[in-house]
Amino acid sequence: MVPIVGKQLVILALWLALSTIVVVVFAWVVSSTRRPAPQGEVQPGGYRLRRLWGWFYGTLLVAAFLVTLWTVPYAWAQGSSAKPALVVHVYAHQFAFTMPQKLPAQTPIEFLVTSLDVNHDMGIYSPQGVLLGQVQAMPDYTNVFFFTFPAPGRYIIRCLELCGAGHSYMFQPLQVYQPASAAAPLARGV
Amino acid sequence: MALGNQGPVELYGAEMGVTPRWMVALSLCIGFGLIFFLGMVGGVMKAAQGDIVHLSAATFYALLTLHGAGMIATVVVLTAVAHWHFLRRLLNLRVEVLVFSVLAIVWGLLAAAAAILVGGFGPGWTFLYPLPFIGNTWPVWSTGLFFFGVLFVGIGFAIFCIDLLASIIREYGILNGLALDTIFPGLRRADGKVAPPTVIAATMVAIDGLLTAAAGTVLVIALLAHWAMPAFPVDPLWIKNLTYFFGHTIANLTIYLSAGVIYAVLPHYTGRPWHTNKIYAISWTTSLLFVPWAWPHHLYMDFVQAPWLQIFGEASTYIATIPAAVVTIFGALLLVYRSDMRWRIGSTFFMAGLLGWLVGGVAAMIDATIPFNDVLHNTLWVPAHFHTYLLGGVFLFVIGFASYFAGDDAPTPPWAKVFEWLFFIGMIGFLAMFYAGGIEGVPRREAVQPAPGPLLAMIGTVFAGVLLVGMTGLLIEIFRRGRRNGASRESDAT
Amino acid sequence: MTAIERRWPILVGLAVALIVFDPLLTGPVSPPLLVHHIEHSLILLLAGLLGIAYARSHPRRYGDPTALLGVILLASLSVLLMLPDIYSGVDAYPILHALLHLGFALTGYFGGYLAERYSPRAGTVWTMLVVMMGVITASGFGSPPPHL
Numbered sequence: 157m158v159p160i161v162g163k164q165l166v167i168l169a170l171w172l173a174l175s176t177i178v179v180v181v182f183a184w185v186v187s188s189t190r191r192p193a194p195q196g197e198v199q200p201g202g203y204r205l206r207r208l209w210g211w212f213y214g215t216l217l218v219a220a221f222l223v224t225l226w227t228v229p230y231a232w233a234q235g236s237s238a239k240p241a242l243v244v245h246v247y248a249h250q251f252a253f254t255m256p257q258k259l260p261a262q263t264p265i266e267f268l269v270t271s272l273d274v275n276h277d278m279g280i281y282s283p284q285g286v287l288l289g290q291v292q293a294m295p296d297y298t299n300v301f302f303f304t305f306p307a308p309g310r311y312i313i314r315c316l317e318l319c320g321a322g323h324s325y326m327f328q329p330l331q332v333y334q335p336a337s338a339a340a341p342l343a344r345g346v
Numbered sequence: 347m348a349l350g351n352q353g354p355v356e357l358y359g360a361e362m363g364v365t366p367r368w369m370v371a372l373s374l375c376i377g378f379g380l381i382f383f384l385g386m387v388g389g390v391m392k393a394a395q396g397d398i399v400h401l402s403a404a405t406f407y408a409l410l411t412l413h414g415a416g417m418i419a420t421v422v423v424l425t426a427v428a429h430w431h432f433l434r435r436l437l438n439l440r441v442e443v444l445v446f447s448v449l450a451i452v453w454g455l456l457a458a459a460a461a462i463l464v465g466g467f468g469p470g471w472t473f474l475y476p477l478p479f480i481g482n483t484w485p486v487w488s489t490g491l492f493f494f495g496v497l498f499v500g501i502g503f504a505i506f507c508i509d510l511l512a513s514i515i516r517e518y519g520i521l522n523g524l525a526l527d528t529i530f531p532g533l534r535r536a537d538g539k540v541a542p543p544t545v546i547a548a549t550m551v552a553i554d555g556l557l558t559a560a561a562g563t564v565l566v567i568a569l570l571a572h573w574a575m576p577a578f579p580v581d582p583l584w585i586k587n588l589t590y591f592f593g594h595t596i597a598n599l600t601i602y603l604s605a606g607v608i609y610a611v612l613p614h615y616t617g618r619p620w621h622t623n624k625i626y627a628i629s630w631t632t633s634l635l636f637v638p639w640a641w642p643h644h645l646y647m648d649f650v651q652a653p654w655l656q657i658f659g660e661a662s663t664y665i666a667t668i669p670a671a672v673v674t675i676f677g678a679l680l681l682v683y684r685s686d687m688r689w690r691i692g693s694t695f696f697m698a699g700l701l702g703w704l705v706g707g708v709a710a711m712i713d714a715t716i717p718f719n720d721v722l723h724n725t726l727w728v729p730a731h732f733h734t735y736l737l738g739g740v741f742l743f744v745i746g747f748a749s750y751f752a753g754d755d756a757p758t759p760p761w762a763k764v765f766e767w768l769f770f771i772g773m774i775g776f777l778a779m780f781y782a783g784g785i786e787g788v789p790r791r792e793a794v795q796p797a798p799g800p801l802l803a804m805i806g807t808v809f810a811g812v813l814l815v816g817m818t819g820l821l822i823e824i825f826r827r828g829r830r831n832g833a834s835r836e837s838d839a840t
Numbered sequence: 841m842t843a844i845e846r847r848w849p850i851l852v853g854l855a856v857a858l859i860v861f862d863p864l865l866t867g868p869v870s871p872p873l874l875v876h877h878i879e880h881s882l883i884l885l886l887a888g889l890l891g892i893a894y895a896r897s898h899p900r901r902y903g904d905p906t907a908l909l910g911v912i913l914l915a916s917l918s919v920l921l922m923l924p925d926i927y928s929g930v931d932a933y934p935i936l937h938a939l940l941h942l943g944f945a946l947t948g949y950f951g952g953y954l955a956e957r958y959s960p961r962a963g964t965v966w967t968m969l970v971v972m973m974g975v976i977t978a979s980g981f982g983s984p985p986p987h988l
Contacts, residue, residue: 178705189684189685232653277647279789294582294586318410318477318791321468323403501916505908508962508969509959561972584980
């Protein structure tokens, strides 16, 4: 089994918590039908509750939306803070990625990802098998994707978009090494 | 644009000898037959991923395409027919239009199935350009035949929406179809008639459905043009946007068609009326405006996409959930709360469906949040969430409707309760394996998955088997009731 | 019926004629694809309105299934006419270009007419559909990717 850590842990906890609340509310409503009351008696309270729920839910959405605006993975949002030390071209094609086989850890890398045939997707899996991030590879377009490998090890690059009969076998190892000095400038344009 | 009234409307239809009730029953039978067959296809795929049976990769992707395209088209037919059943009297809908729509969709589905089963066409039901045309294992004719099939599905849906919207304009007008007269007194009719909630839902579905059908037609014609003349240029980013605009919206609309059914059916089980008010007008106008803008959440990982579309896509997805969570589902819970609810197969499935809609919706919103999407996109989380609200939501509403339609006044017999339990246990276990796979980062749409995919798929296959057994038992019970009650209803069928 | 209600079809007809024969006045020009698609959608819209107006002023029996068939074929035809391969071939020849525009006008007119004949207000909805399709084609139908 792949360890559930990082974003995946947050997602699972969030979904389980919210789903549990939903199930409890439904169970409560269903059990309430054992002691029926006229509609006129429950409706005014229900409408008040709906107004509260509406405001609460709306506020929650606005807050979630604003938080996500700050954390999107796009180049335009990362601004100057994500100065890449290395630019790496990735060419996806049926059924492999043409890209370097070794890359440094702890180095901000700018991946320029495109496809030579159909749509592919470059998914980065950690040595433990955790999906850390991904970007689509589309013909005629180049996706700019910033990524920093957190630690050295044997990563897997896996295609995450159905690209033909060989799709399941479109994955390859990527050796991530500890750079001699994290601050050492690396040649641009690998 | 009034150029004089045309006087009494004289219509064809009766001479076809098709009664509405018969047409609804026939469509349900065709739909459930297809669901059963395509569900088996899904089970075989799971078994193949779980190493229980062996399929070649090409066969697997062909079956994947069949399962996806077939299920969406079938669920569109089933929900449209269920909603139509209630709209027919309210809007004077004509049965031959439904006959034509269902025939066109089923015909399109058969053409697509031939392309898949005979030709081996298998780029997935989203058929992302240029995969149908490049380095493929299927013949050129199957690509064209599949797109013709999709065109027919689009035409069938367009005809349904055109007739529905035309009828709404005749009976209420577009604005009052959305019950905007509850907000703007100037729109109020002299007779004080306000559109009931099920008509409001129909107005939203008809307009957004028309837009979806328009997108689908342009999409398929562009692909057919490229198929016939390979020099015809196609922009991969444009066609991807259009594909998801069509695909996401048509799948999403099935839940709004279902909402129209919920508005009509729940009052029957609770004995409480469901009235229109301002909140419904606001909420359905919001759905109308924002549901068609949710598609960009499928393209978050295409970093070249215009930034405003990424952001607006997330905002629209969020906004589109407000009417569902605050108005329709909350309204349904309020209707049921402390009501004298008659618990039958129908009412049980409607409540369970509302639950599935919410749980799947929560998973969908998490996936539609950009910073989470980069670890969920194209993992099993995606089929997890859409199976939750298609299988665990829309399909439950359809079973609930079928049960209501067949006659649901007798309490559920104990043996049918056993099948109910089997259905729900199978469904929950089956969905849980999808979610587990998504969290573990297992990719979707893979003939051979990395660990722990095969193990989860093996467990999922067992649950899928339980689900299919439960479903078969329930459908037999509903069919039996329908036959028994059908004869007595024939007299009042018009 | 007010004077405006009686006369608007004439004004719309004039507008359609102006757009249809515009290539004869402006000569061989190729506007950007987006403008071109929008222009064609406008012809469909206005001609569709004329078809509806005619159908309403001559009410007949509704629900003829052949009208339904025509409606579907014409809607598909309207998108086929949007194939830029067709325009690029005719743009250089003002007369052919005007004929293509005439094709759009006829498609819109008969589509609106037949749909309205099939069921009251269906002409309005059909016209909405083809305009939606026109706007969607304007977003990139037949455009190569920008990098090519």
